Amino acid sequence: MRYAFLQEPPFCFTDASGRVDGCDAKLASKICQMLDLGDFSPIEAEFAELLPGVADGRWDMTTGLFVSGERKRLVDFTRPIWSLPDGLMVAKDNPLGLKGYRSLARHPSAILAVIADQIQHQTALQNGVPPDRVRIFATQAQAAEAVAKGAVQAYASVAMAHRGYIAQRAAARLDVVDVPASEKQPAAGAFALAKSSTALRQEVDRCLNELLGCPWHREMMSQCGFSDGDIDRLL
Secondary structure, three states, rough: EEOOOOOOOOEEEEEEOOEEEEEEHHHHHHHHHOOOOOOOOEEOOOOOHHHHHOOOOOOOOOOOOEEOOHHHOOOEEEEOOOEEEEEEEEEOOOOOOEEEEEEEHOOOOEEOOOOOOOOOHHHHHOOOOOOOHEEEOOHHHHHHHHHHOOOOEEEEEEHHHHHHHHHOOOOOOEEEEEEEOOOOOOEEOOOOOOOOOOHHHHHHHHHHHHHHHHHHHHHHHHHOOOOOOHHOOOO
């Protein structure tokens, strides 16, 4: 299985030994083993290449991505593998006192970082953030560095991804603000496969039906910072 991933802990990341780790990668690898597909072959990609790459056959499956109607026109998704709220990465102690997208929109000088093609860009605009106060980056690391340097005042993504990034960087002077449910409900993410891979998607879903919520899955997800409540939203 050729598996496309991003450097986005706790979902996927390369550890000190060069091995790809993280909850999405572990789940995909377990499925590859259950289906006896042979080698599990992670391929690092930028976010903007994930869906085009699976659609044109460069890889077989992507790491978990938020499911949307627009994306479903290009690829097929498995059943959800997580359901998570958005968050804003901000400077340590949150100097602007940001509480979510709308409070950032009310700060006339506050600039928001997003990753190209991620859903949080549209969510920010829907919550009143002016387009001219949004800066687009290619990677999590670039957006986080912009926050750390003060080039932007917040970076919007999945709150869990922000916490995973900060946990690996003890010296980083960064915090996370959870976006309130009134601005964005927790949203489902799933593996993406090509529309021509119906049989494989069905087999992956069969494995997910067995794995999600089982003791192995709960223990693995807890090691990545997920609670039983996070998992129970899937069941």
